[in-house]
Amino acid sequence: MEAPDPALRALIDRVHLARARKTPLDIRGGGSKAFYGEPPSGEPLDVTPLFGISSYEPTELVVTVRAGTPLADLEAALAEQGQCLPFEPPRFADHGTVGGMVAAGLAGPARAAVGGVRDYVLGATLLNGRAEVLSFGGQVMKNVAGYDVSRLLAGSLGLLGVICEVSLKVLPVAPSTATLRFDLDEAQSIRKLNEWGGQPLPLNASAWWEGTLVLRLSGAVAAVQAAQARLGGEWVEPAPASGFWRGLRDHRDEFFVGAAKAVAAGASLWRLSVPATTPPLKLSGEQLIEWGGAQRWLCTSTPGPALREAAMRVGGHATLFRAPGRATGMFAPLKPPLARIHRELKAAFDPDGIFNHGRLYPGL
Amino acid sequence: MNAPQTPIAVGAADIAADRAVDTAADRAARQATVVAALGPLLPAHALLWQSEDTVPYECDGLTAYRQLPLVVALPETEAQVAAVLRTCHALKVPVVARGAGTGLSGGALPHKMGVTLSLAKFNKIVSVDRLARTATVQCGVRNLAISEAAAPHGLYYAPDPSSQIACTIGGNVAENSGGVHCLKYGLTLHNVLRVRGFTVEGEAVEFGSEALDAPGLDLLPVLVGSEGMLAVTTEVTVKLVPKPLLARCIMASFDDIRKAGDAVAQIIAAGIIPAGLEMMDKPMTAAVEDFVHAGYDLDAAAILLCESDGTPEEVAEEIDRMLGVLTGAGATRLEVSKDEAQRLKFWSGRKNAFPASGRLSPDYMCMDSTIPRKRLADILLAIAEMEVKYGLKCCNVFHAGDGNLHPLILFDANDADQLHRCELFGADILETSVRLGGTVTGEHGVGVEKLSSMCVQFSPEEREQMFALKAAFDPDGLLNPGKVIPTLQRCAEYGKMHVRKGLLPFPELERF
Numbered sequence: 105m106e107a108p109d110p111a112l113r114a115l116i117d118r119v120h121l122a123r124a125r126k127t128p129l130d131i132r133g134g135g136s137k138a139f140y141g142e143p144p145s146g147e148p149l150d151v152t153p154l155f156g157i158s159s160y161e162p163t164e165l166v167v168t169v170r171a172g173t174p175l176a177d178l179e180a181a182l183a184e185q186g187q188c189l190p191f192e193p194p195r196f197a198d199h200g201t202v203g204g205m206v207a208a209g210l211a212g213p214a215r216a217a218v219g220g221v222r223d224y225v226l227g228a229t230l231l232n233g234r235a236e237v238l239s240f241g242g243q244v245m246k247n248v249a250g251y252d253v254s255r256l257l258a259g260s261l262g263l264l265g266v267i268c269e270v271s272l273k274v275l276p277v278a279p280s281t282a283t284l285r286f287d288l289d290e291a292q293s294i295r296k297l298n299e300w301g302g303q304p305l306p307l308n309a310s311a312w313w314e315g316t317l318v319l320r321l322s323g324a325v326a327a328v329q330a331a332q333a334r335l336g337g338e339w340v341e342p343a344p345a346s347g348f349w350r351g352l353r354d355h356r357d358e359f360f361v362g363a364a365k366a367v368a369a370g371a372s373l374w375r376l377s378v379p380a381t382t383p384p385l386k387l388s389g390e391q392l393i394e395w396g397g398a399q400r401w402l403c404t405s406t407p408g409p410a411l412r413e414a415a416m417r418v419g420g421h422a423t424l425f426r427a428p429g430r431a432t433g434m435f436a437p438l439k440p441p442l443a444r445i446h447r448e449l450k451a452a453f454d455p456d457g458i459f460n461h462g463r464l465y466p467g468l
Numbered sequence: 469m470n471a472p473q474t475p476i477a478v479g480a481a482d483i484a485a486d487r488a489v490d491t492a493a494d495r496a497a498r499q500a501t502v503v504a505a506l507g508p509l510l511p512a513h514a515l516l517w518q519s520e521d522t523v524p525y526e527c528d529g530l531t532a533y534r535q536l537p538l539v540v541a542l543p544e545t546e547a548q549v550a551a552v553l554r555t556c557h558a559l560k561v562p563v564v565a566r567g568a569g570t571g572l573s574g575g576a577l578p579h580k581m582g583v584t585l586s587l588a589k590f591n592k593i594v595s596v597d598r599l600a601r602t603a604t605v606q607c608g609v610r611n612l613a614i615s616e617a618a619a620p621h622g623l624y625y626a627p628d629p630s631s632q633i634a635c636t637i638g639g640n641v642a643e644n645s646g647g648v649h650c651l652k653y654g655l656t657l658h659n660v661l662r663v664r665g666f667t668v669e670g671e672a673v674e675f676g677s678e679a680l681d682a683p684g685l686d687l688l689p690v691l692v693g694s695e696g697m698l699a700v701t702t703e704v705t706v707k708l709v710p711k712p713l714l715a716r717c718i719m720a721s722f723d724d725i726r727k728a729g730d731a732v733a734q735i736i737a738a739g740i741i742p743a744g745l746e747m748m749d750k751p752m753t754a755a756v757e758d759f760v761h762a763g764y765d766l767d768a769a770a771i772l773l774c775e776s777d778g779t780p781e782e783v784a785e786e787i788d789r790m791l792g793v794l795t796g797a798g799a800t801r802l803e804v805s806k807d808e809a810q811r812l813k814f815w816s817g818r819k820n821a822f823p824a825s826g827r828l829s830p831d832y833m834c835m836d837s838t839i840p841r842k843r844l845a846d847i848l849l850a851i852a853e854m855e856v857k858y859g860l861k862c863c864n865v866f867h868a869g870d871g872n873l874h875p876l877i878l879f880d881a882n883d884a885d886q887l888h889r890c891e892l893f894g895a896d897i898l899e900t901s902v903r904l905g906g907t908v909t910g911e912h913g914v915g916v917e918k919l920s921s922m923c924v925q926f927s928p929e930e931r932e933q934m935f936a937l938k939a940a941f942d943p944d945g946l947l948n949p950g951k952v953i954p955t956l957q958r959c960a961e962y963g964k965m966h967v968r969k970g971l972l973p974f975p976e977l978e979r980f
Contacts, residue, residue, distance in 0.1 A: 163733040164840050186739060215680060222686055223658050236929045244838040245651065245870040246910035248644050248693045249918070249925055250934050250953060255657075255689035263685065276739030298599045302623060304710040304779060326781030379678040381600045398680045420679040436683040441673040446684055448940035453933070464684065 111153040111172075112237065115266060118149060119235040119458065128461045131262040133172060133201030137208045141261050141463050143430045151203055154268060157181055159243075166226060166243045168271045171203025178202055187274045190218040195354045203267045209259025212353035213309035213320070216380065216395035218275075222258035227271035230257065230264065233454030243271045262460035263468065264453035280328040281308070283345035284337035286317040290384045293317040294397040298381050301396055305331045311352055312393040313359055320349060352394070359392045363403040363426070366390070372427045374411055376400040378420030385414055401425075412436055432466060495538065498581060502539050502561055506583070509551040514589075516540040525584050528569040528576040529631070532833075532881070533916055537564070537578030544589045546672070546702050553700065554670035556583055562946050563668070565696040567608060567639035570631040572834060573915030575642065575695045575951060582949075587638055590702055593617050602661060602678065604705045607638025611645075614706060623708035626653035629911070630819060638701045644693030646911035648744045648818075651869035652777075653709065655911070657692040662705040665691075668942045678705060690937070695913050696948040698941040712777035715743060716787055717811045720794045721768035721801035725749065728770035729844035731797035732868045735774065736841065738793050740786060744775035745869030746818050749848065752825075752863040752876075756817035759824035764817055765801050772799075772868065773814055821865040822876070828863070829878035833890050837901035838910035841871040850900050851875055858893040860886065872910035873901070899924050914952045922952075923959035931959070 122129050128146030138144060152172035160167040162185040169178055175195060182188050192212030193205045206228070211220040227241030230253070241247055241254035257267055288296060293312040300307055306323030319337065321328045332339070340348075351357030363373045376385070380397035389404025402411070408424060415422040421436035438446060450457070450468055462468060503517050516522050517539045527534045538561075543549045556563050562582030569576055578584045590606035593613065597603070598621040603614050611632040615624040628647035629635055635645070640656045641663055653659070662676040676688040691698055722728035728747060735742060748756065748764075748771050757764045764771060774794070776786040787804060794802060805811035817824070825832045839847050848864060855862050861878045875897055879890040898908040898921040908914070908921040922931070934953045938945065954962070 161840070161842065163737040163842060165736060166840075209681075209686065219654070219658055220681065222689055223654065232933065234929075236933070238927070238930045238933055240930065242838075242905070242907050244840060244872075244906050244910070246646050246655065246838045246867070246872045247907040248911060248913050249907045249909050249922060250914065250930075251698075251937050252644075252657075252689045252693055253933070253937065256685060256687070258689075259681075259686050275741065279739070295599075298601075302598060302601050302621065302710055304713050306782075324778065324782040324785050326785045327779050330779055330781050377677075377679040377681050379600060380680075381597070395680060419677060421677070421683045423683070438684050439674075441667050441671045442684060442687070445667075445673075445687065445940060448943075449685065449937065452936035452940045 112268060115149070115151070115154065115231055115268070116235050116237065119231060119233070119266070122147070122458050123233070123235065123456050126456065129458050131207070131266055131460055133204035133207075134174065134197065134199035136195070136197035136200035137204055137210070139426060140208055140210075141434055142432055142466060144463060145461055149266065151266060152201065158269060162187060164243070165245075165274055166271055167274055168243060168269060169202045170269050171201060171206075171267045173202045175200045175202055175205055182274055183277075186277050188277050189224065189272065190214055190275045191220055191224060192353045193221065202270060206258050206267055206270050207260060207262050213311065213349055213394060216398055217308045220258070222255045224273045225255050225258050225270060226273050228254035228257050228267055229269040231266040231268050233265060233456055233458050237268065241271065245273065261463045263450055263464050265459055278308075278322040280323065280325040281342075282321045282328050282332050283340040283348070284319045284321070284332065284335060285340055286319070286337045287315060288312070288317045289315060290391075290393070293393065294381070294383065297396040300335070301380070305335070307396070309349060310394065310396050313391070318348065320345075359390070359401070362390065363401070366403050367426050367428055370428050371403055371405050372431075373425045374402045374404065375423045375425045376402060376411065376415045376420060377423070378415055378418050382418045382420065385418075387411065387414060408433065435465065438465070495581060498561070499538050502556075502559065502583060505555050505559060506539065506541055506552060509555065510541060510543060510548055514542040514544060514548075516542070522584075525566065525569070525578055525586065528566075528571045528574060530572055530574040530577070530915065530917055533574045533577050535578045535580055537584035538581055540584045540586055542586045542589055546666075549585070549700060549702055550666055550670040550672065552583070552585060553666050553668060557669050557944070557946060560944060560946065562949050563700070564948050565638075565642070565700045567636035567642070568610070568634050570635040571639060571643060571915065572836070572912040573909065573917040575913050575915035575948070577916055577951075579949065585700065587636075587702070590638070594703065596621065596708075598623070600678070601708045602705055603708055604703065605637055606703055607641070607701045608636050611635050611637060611640055618708045619711075621708075622711050624711050625706055626659055626709050627656050630822070637704050637706065641692050641701050641704055642694065642696050643911065643913045646867070646870070646872065648746060648867060650867075651745060652741050652743050657689055659707045660688065660692060660704060661707055663688065663691055663701050664703040665699045665701040667699055668944070668947050673699060693913070695915065695952050697938055697952055698947065700947070712743070714780050714783050715775055715777035715811060716783050717744070717805045717814045718772075718774040718787065718790055718794065719764075719803045719814050720772040720774060720799040721765040722770045722772070722798065723768065723800050724798075725770050725848050726845040727798045728772055729842075729848070731772060731794055731799065732844060733842050734793050734797050735790060736869075738789060740789055740793070742774050742790065742869060743777040744773065745867075746773045747771065747844070747866040747868035748818060748821065749864040751861065752821060752865050753817070755824040755828050755863055756820055759827060760816045760820050762813045762817045768800065773818055818865065821863070821874070825863050825876045825878065829861070829880065831879055831881040833877045833879065833894055834912075835873065835875045835877070835894050835897050836909050836912040837898050837906055838870065838872045839901050839904045839906035841868070843904040843906070844868060844871065847873060847900060847904060851897060854893055854896055858889045858896075860889055860893055862893070867910070870910065871906065873897075895921060916951055919951075919954040919958065920962045922954050923962050928956055928959070931956070
């Protein structure tokens with residue numbers, strides 16, 4: 105990133121000022137994920153003036169984008185070249201940014217098959233708490249020079265600084281996709297998904313809700329056809345199928361619409377991240393299962409500690425994703441050595457505690 | 469690896485942070501203290517300090533750099549690892565963790581005043597879960613042993629560094645190792661779910677989980693590839709993937725390096741992600757043909773190996789598309805493997821590139837930079853010019869799909885001038901790679917070998933940030949000190965040398 109850039113210059117000046125005055129900053133992109141994590145605090149620091157695709161080389165499978173670029177613009181540019189972000193970041197509103205996508209670290213239906221946001225981050229430019237502009241990683245697929253700070257930023261919720269620019273690995277859109285529907289109960293679905301996962305099948309996404317398992321295959325034309333013939337199930341027309349997956353990705357499908365209503369009425373939406381083979385958790389509430397069994401959405405009034413305990417018992421963790429009003433205690437608490445390392449890392453990047461104070465954990 | 473046989477003493481200023489204690493008497497005193505402190509914690513056979521016992525640990529795969537460790541500890545249980553770390557931490561003694569010692573950048577080079585913590589005894593496969601497609605193994609389990617244990621379930625562990633017969637998963641985690649299949653299947657980071665280990669203070673810690681994510685910052689990508697600088701790994705849970713039903717390989721010849729480089733870009737542009745995409749130049753091809761007799765095209769300026777894997781239908785479809793692109797790109801000869809035996813034969817040369825080079829020359833130095841794929845031809849032509857400039861030959865093999873280069877510079881380490889020119893040649897390749905938009909190391913790590921080149925790639929502020937990151941895990945700088953990140957002072961000295969490139973002051977002094 106070039107230093108004289110006025111938008112970047114303004115951000116640097118702002119960080120200097122905040123540091124001098126000891127006023128915390130709330131890093132903002134499009135605000136589409138403002139609900140996620142602990143409540144924001146501090147003066148808004150608008151990153152959207154820092155926008156635009158800096159470079160895109162389809163044959164390199166790499167795009168470098170400034171953080172304030174609308175995610176929709178990036179996806180449109182990739183689509184023109186027949187490429188995509190395979191991890192399907194959710195778009196909770198139309199104005200989400202690329203920086204927000206990296207900072208939140210959320211991935212969509214294909215996560216289990218293709219990896220998450222961090223798996224596609226190749227490099228990043230960071231404005232740290234000393235108002236220094238630092239670049240880590242790069243634009244190449246393999247890079248082990250120094251610590252991989254760029255991937256650490258995925259899901260960091262702005263804790264370590266302002267993400268100014270990122271380089272992302274992109275992939276060609278698969279030549280063929282098919283969606284299949286099966287009538288299966290929860291336990292059968294979890295078992296089937298894991299059994300299929302151990303076979304050379306082009307599985308790309310799955311969703312189970314109310315006795316129905318929906319499966320997406322994606323890959324070479326012949327591979328998808330062969331898998332379809334082998335798996336059976338009921339084939340879903342492409343138009344409703346892509347509508348379904350888009351709705352699931354952006355939390356606008358029937359389950360999440362229902363969840364939003366329930367949250368408005370006092371329930372909470374939890375995200376349980378567990379080993380994929382975990383049998384049915386038997387928790388009360390409405391549940392949708394993604395990622396081959398590894399992500400379980402639960403809309404419930406069950407108290408948080410019981411859910412956290414249930415997730416932890418099976419080797420996972422529970423996140424309070426949406427709650428009525430502005431709750432706290434969104435993320436599962438850290439074990440002692442990790443809590444200490446988090447505090448030390450925060451101090452290493454942001455010694456004065458300027459950025460997104462308390463957004464990941466209260467006090468951090 | 470057939471690297472220089474002439475030991476190069478490592479600059480003490482780079483390795484020992486604490487300059488107050490490195491006289492022979494201080495070293496002997498510290499050795500006595502450490503042996504006395506660790507003695508009660510370990511079985512007698514698990515603690516070595518006599519030089520005849522510690523010599524096998526004096527280097528890793530980068531044999532040019534050697535240093536006898538103060539003490540070698542070989543713990544057998546996690547409790548012993550924790551106790552050794554606690555004790556070293558209390559005594560402020562550096563600790564260098566070590567797996568199989570196959571690393572190529574000196575990452576496991578011992579510390580003169582420190583303990584080498586050999587994890588060789590952590591060699592048990594804890595569990596293989598067929599349904600979950602995971603394996604939990606101790607850090608000293610060999611990379612290939614994981615795939616062997618998973619094979620009965622039709623599964624394997626995807627990252628396959630060329631040393632996979634010998635290298636351990638703990639070392640792979642330390643280096644974020646790649647291999648020939650990582651364009652499609654990812655690096656170590658992408659295939660590891662959870663790492664269990666110990667902090668420098670000897671406290672148990674887990675990064676990641678058996679779920680797809682963990683609460684808080686995602687520390688796994690920082691730990692993976694951290695070269696033993698942040699924590700000591702003892703147990704790893706990896707992802708296993710289904711074995712493809714079929715793999716077929718195309719061997720394509722090109723009469724021009726640039727055409728071969730362009731063919732690589734065109735394959736990617738066509739939306740194909742090959743399972744493997746490797747390139748060898750003419751000298752390399754001649755060297756490996758002489759070694760393995762695989763029937764390589766000796767007239768070709770460059771050879772591409774392009775592999776497809778998956779279901780038979782998928783492979784047939786993809787091979788057709790690949791052949792179309794390669795033909796269009798001007799391939800002069802194309803051959804598709806007819807069966808598994810022929811496919812392995814195609815690969816035999818590529819996989820034996822290092823030993824084949826070893827037959828051409830007493831020594832060779834293997835470089836490891838990565839560049840954007842489209843600059844492949846540019847870097848090859850630049851390397852050809854460097855061969856003239858430094859008066860040394862170079863054979864080139866590439867993980868072309870990733871843009872990861874392994875130029876093998878041929879030289880004779882018994883000739884001090886050749887060794888010196890080889891080092892300048894190597895540094896020139898790394899700096900040219902950075903200039904072309906790449907990085908000084910794609911998969912071998914920085915270790916001690918590429919410390920100076922890190923000065924070129926990162927600004928002083930970026931390096932300071934990395935030091936601060938290390939301090940967050942290891943405030944006293946006791947884990948593998950002196951590796952990976954060069955000090956300001958070192959970079960200042962390197963900068964001075966750099967100005968007079970080719971006309972180094974004090975050529976009799978050792979440089980790294």
